[in-house]
Amino acid sequence: MMKNKVQLITYADRITGQNIGALTTLLNGPLKGVFGGVHLLPFYNPIDGSDAGFDPIDHSEVDSRIGTWEDIQVLGKDLDLMADLIVNHVSAQSFQFQDVLAKGKQSEFWDLFLTKDDVFPNGMSEAEQKAIYRPRPGSCFTPMKCGDGKTYDFWTTFTDNQIDINVKVEAGVAYLNNVLTKFSANNVNIIRLDAAGYAIKQAGTNCFMLDETFGYLDNLSKQANDLGMETIAEIHSHYQTQVEVAKRVNMVYDFALPPLILHSLFNNDVDALLKWLQISPRNCLTVLDTHDGIGIIDAGPMGDKPGLLNAQQIDNLVETMHANSNNQSRQATGAAASNVDLYQVNCTYYNALGAKDFDYLLSRAIQFFAPGVPQVYYGGLFACENDMELLTNTNVGRDINRPYLDANIIDKALNKPVVKGLIELIKIRNSHPAFAGEFSAQGEGSMCCLSWQLDEQTISLTVDFKLRHALITQVNGDEETTINLNSFLA
Structure with missing residues (x-):
């Protein structure tokens, strides 16, 4: 059972500049006793793909540059350890997809990947294509010519380097089963179901969070539970969807909380926040910042469904974040940088608050007092500011909040009053029995x-x-x- 203590979200290499072993040393040294668990962001081969590990070439292997499965075992010995089960896709560079590119339908891995024809065998109308919900601009299909001389439209929900898995067929089931078994054998006790809302596609729908998706999440959660692991569903959607998903899995993320806290601080108005806290799922993880941007749609309207905030309030929220960050977030969000999400603002939470120490500590206090198990992202732990140099070098919007740290940077950060204060808050949240x-x-x-x-x-x-x-x-x-x-x- 997951500990009711604050967890750290981090990459092994970006927090220490080294590897999984160095992360374990940090957690047993300067950060000893601070966290009850760690969400270790993708450590699979490779960690430096086009989406920082969320496009695995081999999901069942640890990238040798940062460690081994034995290092994972050691890290998870005394801490809750969460890993990502990347449900929706695999890298186009994977040996399986490379074989498909070489042989087309003659490849033994053909069934593993989803094509447009799998979902629309009789062709797809323009209306059906427009109905598909997609988190990023452009088409969700990428035409690729294979060695058999034919061009196939592969389903690529996120990028053309992330080829969607056909989770309904035996090959897709076996692929994910192999990863689950690896996790279970190596002290991973929490599974984050990454991009799970997109896993099931069906003609005539928006291909997102369908009734069948709920059933799929049910089955996947039960399978993980049988292996001794809990599941967390990672889904950005309307707040009512989160309430429904919470009934189907062990836990969900409270993605509505971060924008609602910002709204309260920007407008000195708690009404929307309190409305949400009355109905929010209790079986949740709370975050303010993550390796992704700051989610917006989770608090806003969707279609004809009113949000916790209305469209004007959402606009004001986003513009205030841009202003507080001196428009740095504007340079990393939307069409300004590649690999973007339509529903997120790329910015550190600290800079979204104008780098105001008290406001930042207050936002963390509200997070820790809200229902759920809190998680703190490594950049947020050290009150990092926007990494404009990294953004310039990569032109990947989310890199603004994915800094590379080292021991010297961490030592300096641990002496900052705002970081010391945050660690004291974490200790209170971890130790007080009333929580x-x-x-x-x-x-x-x-x-x-x-x-x-x-x-x-x-x-x-x-x-x-x-x-x-x-x-x-x-x-x-x-x-x-x-x-x-x-x-x-x-």
């Missing part, structure tokens, strides 16, 4: 109070957004202590 109890939230306008209670112990966060004043109050029977959040920056 295993009942949650309640109340307030309106610019004020709110988030509380947890277990027997005679309570802990609460009271915030006045307008005055930028926040107190953490702990009660144990007749004893009461209060901490001003500003004191964490002293």
Whole structure:
């Protein structure tokens, strides 16, 4: 069972400049006791593909440049360890797809990959193509000529280097089963189902989060559970979809929380945040920042469904983030950089808040007091700012928030008041017993109070957004202590 403690999200090489062993040393040294678990971002061969490991050539092997399965075992010995099951696709450079390119339908791996004809055997109308929900601009098909002389339209939901898997056929099932078995044998106890909402495609639909997708997630979760692992569904969609998905898997991400916290801080208004906290799934992971951008659609309207924020509020939110980052995020978002998502703003959370230490700590405090198990991204842990040099070098928008760190950078960061304060907040979240109890939230306008209670112990966060004043109050029977959040920056 997953520990109810803060987890770290990180790449092995980008946080240390080295490998999995160096990450283990960091977590047993300067960060000892800070985290209860680690989401180790793709460590498969290769870690430096076109999508930073989310386009694996070999999903069942550790990239030898950063370690081995034995290193994974050691890392997961005392910590919860999460790994990505990349459900939807595999690299075009994989030996399986290269064989398909060489032989066409004569390849033994032909069935592993999804083509347009698999879903639309009688042809696809223009209306059917427009109906397909896609996270990135352009067509979701890439025509490729194979060695048999024929050109086939392969399904490429994300990029033309990420070829979609046919998860309905035996070859697709066997491919994913092999990865699951590897995880189970090497101390991975949590599986993140990456891009799972796109896995099932069906003619006449938008090919995203279909009824059949829910059933598929059900089965995949049960399979992982039988191997001793929990599952997390990674899906960016309307907030009501998250509520429904939460009923089908062990846990979901609360992707609505990051934009709602920003909205509250930008407008001194907690109403949308409190509305969400009343109905949000309790079996969730909370994040503010991740290896991707800051999700927007999760709080906004979708089609005829109203959002937690309306279209104008979403526009204001995005523009304020751009302004706070001195338009750096604008350079990394949308058509300004390659490999972009339509529903995310690429920016560090720290810069989205204008690099204001108190606002950043307050946003983390709200995250830690919200229902769910919190995760902190490595860039967020060290309050990193936008990496414009890396963005310029790669022109990959999300690299603005995927910095390469080393021991010297980490040592300096650990001495920054905002980082020290964040670590103190993490320790409170990890140690106070009331976080295993009942949650309640109340307030309106610019004020709110988030509380947890277990027997005679309570802990609460009271915030006045307008005055930028926040107190953490702990009660144990007749004893009461209060901490001003500003004191964490002293």
